[in-house]
Amino acid sequence: MQVSLRVCSLQDLEPGEGLRIESVTPPIAVFLTEEGTVHAVDDTCTHQDASLAAGWVEDCRVECPLHESTFSLLTGEVDQPPAKKKVRVHEVQIDGDDVYVELSQEAPNLPPGVTTA
Amino acid sequence: MTSYIAGSPTEGHLLIIGAGLAGYHAARGARENGHTGPITILGDESLPAYDRPALSKAFLSGTVTVQDLALDDPDHPLDVTWIGGSSAVELSASPLGVHTADGTFHMADTIIIVTGAQASRLPFSGTRNPDVYVIRNVDDAMALRGCVAEGKKVAVVGGGFLALEAASTWMDRGAEVTVVAGEANPGTARLGQPVGCAIRALHEQRGVRFAEPSRAQEVETDEDSQVLRLADGTRIEADIVICAIGATPSTAWLRGSALTLEPTTAAILCDDTGFTGVPGVWAAGDCAQWASQASGIRPIGHWQEAVEQAGIVAAALTGVPPAPFQEPYFWSEQYDVRIQAAGRLAQADQVQILEGTIEGGDLLVSYLKDGEEVGILGMNRLREIKRWRKLRQIKHRAALAA
Ligand code: FES
Numbered sequence: 001m002q003v004s005l006r007v008c009s010l011q012d013l014e015p016g017e018g019l020r021i022e023s024v025t026p027p028i029a030v031f032l033t034e035e036g037t038v039h040a041v042d043d044t045c046t047h048q049d050a051s052l053a054a055g056w057v058e059d060c061r062v063e064c065p066l067h068e069s070t071f072s073l074l075t076g077e078v079d080q081p082p083a084k085k086k087v088r089v090h091e092v093q094i095d096g097d098d099v100y101v102e103l104s105q106e107a108p109n110l111p112p113g114v115t116t117a
Numbered sequence: 118m119t120s121y122i123a124g125s126p127t128e129g130h131l132l133i134i135g136a137g138l139a140g141y142h143a144a145r146g147a148r149e150n151g152h153t154g155p156i157t158i159l160g161d162e163s164l165p166a167y168d169r170p171a172l173s174k175a176f177l178s179g180t181v182t183v184q185d186l187a188l189d190d191p192d193h194p195l196d197v198t199w200i201g202g203s204s205a206v207e208l209s210a211s212p213l214g215v216h217t218a219d220g221t222f223h224m225a226d227t228i229i230i231v232t233g234a235q236a237s238r239l240p241f242s243g244t245r246n247p248d249v250y251v252i253r254n255v256d257d258a259m260a261l262r263g264c265v266a267e268g269k270k271v272a273v274v275g276g277g278f279l280a281l282e283a284a285s286t287w288m289d290r291g292a293e294v295t296v297v298a299g300e301a302n303p304g305t306a307r308l309g310q311p312v313g314c315a316i317r318a319l320h321e322q323r324g325v326r327f328a329e330p331s332r333a334q335e336v337e338t339d340e341d342s343q344v345l346r347l348a349d350g351t352r353i354e355a356d357i358v359i360c361a362i363g364a365t366p367s368t369a370w371l372r373g374s375a376l377t378l379e380p381t382t383a384a385i386l387c388d389d390t391g392f393t394g395v396p397g398v399w400a401a402g403d404c405a406q407w408a409s410q411a412s413g414i415r416p417i418g419h420w421q422e423a424v425e426q427a428g429i430v431a432a433a434l435t436g437v438p439p440a441p442f443q444e445p446y447f448w449s450e451q452y453d454v455r456i457q458a459a460g461r462l463a464q465a466d467q468v469q470i471l472e473g474t475i476e477g478g479d480l481l482v483s484y485l486k487d488g489e490e491v492g493i494l495g496m497n498r499l500r501e502i503k504r505w506r507k508l509r510q511i512k513h514r515a516a517l518a519a
Contacts, residue, residue, distance in 0.1 A: 048175070055503060056503050063507070065502070066455070066457075068424070080145075081141075082168050082188065084191075084192075112182065113180035113181070
């Protein structure tokens with residue numbers, strides 16, 4: 001069943017920055033772009049255990065803070081190694097000040113050594 | 118407007134010698150820039166290009182498998198022919214090509230040499246083969262992974278990040294670890310006093326012992342023991358010795374070839390596009406020394422440097438504007454601490470703690486030259502380091518013009 005979760009308020013977000021949401025498993029990252037759009041993807045990079053919320057957001061992509069792979073905030077696709085797999089994208093709805101996320105039903109591509117348990 | 122001329126025919130045969138990080142990225146870059154001819158990558162190991170940094174960390178601890186290590190994406194593989202287990206033994210300038218150990222001559226229109234470097238080893242003496250390991254390739258790491266760690270005495274020789282990563286992995290695996298390095302606080306000369314102290318504290322808090330600073334000289338074995346002998350006379354008993362004392366360019370096969378090798382290190386000398394001076398032959402990564410590295414402006418032996426060089430060679434070959442060099446960047450993982458550094462640390466005349474403490478393992482350190490910030494280092498400061506790098510990123514010329 002699809003449910004919308006309130007994950008944060010717009011005030012919690014800073015343009016160009018990501019916010020890690022740990023209340024869901026695996027954690028997700030919510031981004032407010034400089035252009036003012038809000039996106040949500042899995043927070044954990046698919047290469048290693050790095051938080052994409054700490055990454056660099058530009059042109060609707062987030063670059064992993066550890067290595068050079070970047071992920072599309074629209075599709076989750078990765079552009080170059082070392083990461084090979086995409087991250088899941090979660091649907092975002094804004095209601096007033098509240099940011100709601102509908103979690104993807106796909107299986108997450110977690111890096112080796114990271115489990116949801 | 119500068120125009121770029123392709124250094125290699127687009128439909129020609131591109132032969133890449135070395136199946137490592139630089140080889141993979143050179144091939145990938147050539148394809149992305151429109152190289153349509155065949156690309157062959159010869160490697161002396163059996164595996165195609167893999168993620169080497171993981172060998173001393175996640176692979177050594179068993180978290181990551183051989184499949185996980187592969188750089189190429191099995192779902193979107195590069196259009197190249199990988200030939201494994203094939204060592205180059207001779208370069209021919211005319212006709213252009215490479216002879217391999219199995220007697221094959223591989224003809225080429227363009228050659229990129231990316232054979233990397235091989236780990237330096239300590240001499241040994243005694244009655245049996247010593248339990249001494251290096252960490253350079255998958256086979257080395259597999260051998261180490263197969264060793265029982267629990268309760269074993271392990272001596273790690275070297276004070277660089279590779280040595281310290283090995284120390285942390287072996288502590289986590291339950292060994293008793295002693296680090297033998299030239300500095301009391303490893304990293305001080307290169308990264309500054311606070312960072313050297315923080316690194317030592319990080320390891321001491323987990324129970325690593327540090328020998329008095331000295332140079333390891335030899336490993337001696339007899340039937341039932343093994344001893345690491347240091348220059349100051351100290352003898353350290355160790356079931357396992359791990360050597361991380363640097364690497365030398367894998368260029369022995371090029372002695373006597375038309376290429377110019379650096380007299381001391383035997384690195385292949387290149388200009389800042391990777392061109393060797395011999396028509397059709399280019400080199401990048403750890404086997405090469407580019408002009409800006411010779412002058413000390415650029416670092417040698419870093420992952421990031423190999424990727425950038427590979428991209429520049431691929432651009433030069435295909436005639437597209439090369440991406441400009443970025444600030445050097447390197448990183449390490451020790452226990453649960455990620456150390457990242459960017460910029461020109463070697464030029465700094467002052468090191469300043471911006472945030473965090475030595476004991477806390479959470480330092481953010483700035484490197485200054487004449488009062489101007491030239492570098493940064495963070496321990497578990499992923500956000501800050503990424504921002505520092507991106508704000509200093511030099512954009513592609515084409516992108517700037519647009
Ligand atoms: S951890 Fe994200 S690219 Fe390596």
